[in-house]
Amino acid sequence: MDHRYEKLAATLVYHSTKLNAGEKVLIHAFDIPQDMTMALIRAVRECNALPFVQVQNGRIDRECILGAETVQLETSLKWEMERMKSMDAYIAIRGSQNVFENSDLPQEDLNRAMKILKPVLDWRVQKTKWCVLRWPTSSMAQQAKMSSEAFENFYFDACCMDYGRMSEGMEHLKNRMRCADQVKITGPGTDLNFSIKGIDAVACGGTHNIPDGEVFSCPVRDSVEGTITFNADTIYQGSSFSNVGLTFEKGKIVKSTSSSNPDKLSEILDSDEGARYIGEFAIAFNPMIREPMLDILFDEKIAGSFHFTPGQAYEEANNGNKSQVHWDMVNIQRPEYGGGEIWFDGELIRKDGDFIPEDLQKLNSDYLLQHS
Numbered sequence: 001m002d003h004r005y006e007k008l009a010a011t012l013v014y015h016s017t018k019l020n021a022g023e024k025v026l027i028h029a030f031d032i033p034q035d036m037t038m039a040l041i042r043a044v045r046e047c048n049a050l051p052f053v054q055v056q057n058g059r060i061d062r063e064c065i066l067g068a069e070t071v072q073l074e075t076s077l078k079w080e081m082e083r084m085k086s087m088d089a090y091i092a093i094r095g096s097q098n099v100f101e102n103s104d105l106p107q108e109d110l111n112r113a114m115k116i117l118k119p120v121l122d123w124r125v126q127k128t129k130w131c132v133l134r135w136p137t138s139s140m141a142q143q144a145k146m147s148s149e150a151f152e153n154f155y156f157d158a159c160c161m162d163y164g165r166m167s168e169g170m171e172h173l174k175n176r177m178r179c180a181d182q183v184k185i186t187g188p189g190t191d192l193n194f195s196i197k198g199i200d201a202v203a204c205g206g207t208h209n210i211p212d213g214e215v216f217s218c219p220v221r222d223s224v225e226g227t228i229t230f231n232a233d234t235i236y237q238g239s240s241f242s243n244v245g246l247t248f249e250k251g252k253i254v255k256s257t258s259s260s261n262p263d264k265l266s267e268i269l270d271s272d273e274g275a276r277y278i279g280e281f282a283i284a285f286n287p288m289i290r291e292p293m294l295d296i297l298f299d300e301k302i303a304g305s306f307h308f309t310p311g312q313a314y315e316e317a318n319n320g321n322k323s324q325v326h327w328d329m330v331n332i333q334r335p336e337y338g339g340g341e342i343w344f345d346g347e348l349i350r351k352d353g354d355f356i357p358e359d360l361q362k363l364n365s366d367y368l369l370q371h372s
Helices: 002-014 034-046 058-065 071-087 107-127 140-143 148-159 161-181 261-268 358-363 363-370
Strands: 022-029 048-058 091-092 128-132 182-189 192-196 202-204 215-216 223-230 234-236 239-241 245-249 253-257 278-284 305-310 329-332 341-344 347-351
Touching: 002 034, 002 091, 002 148, 002 253, 022 034, 034 278, 058 107, 071 107, 071 182, 107 261, 140 148, 161 202, 161 358, 161 363, 182 239, 192 253, 239 261, 253 341, 358 363
Parallel strands: 022 048, 022 091, 091 128
Antiparallel strands: 182 192, 182 341, 192 223, 202 215, 215 278, 223 245, 234 239, 245 253, 278 305, 305 329, 341 347
């Protein structure tokens, strides 16, 4: 067995979910090697916790969603919910041989499945210790424009880094976001204002996602005003989008543009009322991740980026927005991507991807890479 599998499994069990003896954990193995699944089972047993396994396949999953009857999905909800309620933790590793596998699924089929099964997701997020990550497939290597070997090395370096080294800077950023009211973001195609007053902030250092490196909060639901342009391409529900632009009035997306699939963009934003409001604002700083690769669990952690998320708010930083959609869209503010600024209450927090206040400079890549 590749020793990196064992190292990753140990990170997930001892750092991300911090499993205790006797706890039940659901291992969701989605198109990943059997050896990785076995490494997780063994790591769970080493700490005297109890492993349960669900094996899933992308093409079969697509076939199940295609034309699924409501009664079928409601039946799935009953037994999936019962299983999730009996778990203390959830670890999902998701591979994908084709990121566009669901691109031709009818929108109504996707919406119906997501809406009916959403209570399982809500319970997992709110009631269990969970961590979700991708698996380095050839498809991902192609998206990253890297050889398979180089991408695997990059993947394990990013996923198994010492996230504890981010903790001091993250704590300072979290406290600043908790105390802030007005946020202003500027950059090419972006002039955005909103409030985060009274909404909590959460530091993410390898607990819920691997790779990690962000602090997130959420705008007051009706406070967002202005425009934003996202310079990282994005995939959602199996379709790709480039140069997405959003215009806000009183918190609501009143105009959306994309140089690819603009009609699909509108369809997704019309999924429900909450899809046109923002459910997350996050600032990211993982020094190992520099370029977008059409995988959101990596792209949302890009050094010098932030993401702004139409749809469902997280319980920990909640503005009350509810939706079946949660779509992280990424803007990179490093100079080679056009630069940009983030301000809290009139104080410049980050310029061109680098943090300015002294207490936040330990989140800049040059500092973090000295210790990697």
